[in-house]
Amino acid sequence: MSNPNVLTEESPSVQAHLQIMQGVINRMAANSTASKxxxxxxxxxxxxxxADKSKPEYAFIALLPILLFLALDSYYLALEKAFRDSYNEFIGKLHEQRICSEDLYSVVAKGNMTNHQIAALKSFSVWGFYVCLGVMVYLAKELVL
Structure with a gap:
């Protein structure tokens, strides 16, 4: 006979916690896309x-939002990674049957955010996008404007 106090994958509270974590992860991914x-x-x-003002020397002003959104995007990706780590830790505890009720009420990012953010900056989805956009601004200034 099973113990009714043991939290399993089928427990409504465990399912609710997992849905909350998945929702947070999905929002971070959506925020990253919205940043781009x-x-x-x-x-x-x-x-x-x-171009309208015929001032090509001001084209490099467009680099400012590129840098700001690069930082914001890498922050969202770092948060997404940290919450995925938290999710995976929860799943690990669940499979090892080490879940306690405190785990169900804790939705926090795991890991070192600085390390996560540096890793996000190294990701092709970040540097590839923003470097290409910066090159396009340069080419627009030199060839088009």
Whole structure:
């Protein structure tokens, strides 16, 4: 006969906790995507304004939002990684039957955020996107504007 106090994969509280964690991870991923979308929009708007005013020397102003969104995007990816680590730790405890009720009420990012952010900056999804966008701004200034 099983102990009714043991938390298992089928426990409603465990399922609710996992759904909360998955929701947080999904929001961080969506925020990362939104950062890229907003960055393209703002950079494009700056370049249109620069072209409209016939001031190509101001094209490099578009690098400012690129740097700001690069930092924001890497922060969201670092948070996503930290919450995935927390999720995986919870799953590990669940499989080892070491879950306690305190684990169910703790939704915190695990790990060193600085290390996660540095790893996110090294990710091709970050540097590849923002470096390409910066190169496009340079090419727009030199060849188009």
């Amino acid at each position: 979308t907003w960055c393209i929009t703002i950079v494009s708007a700056i370049l249109v304004l620069v």
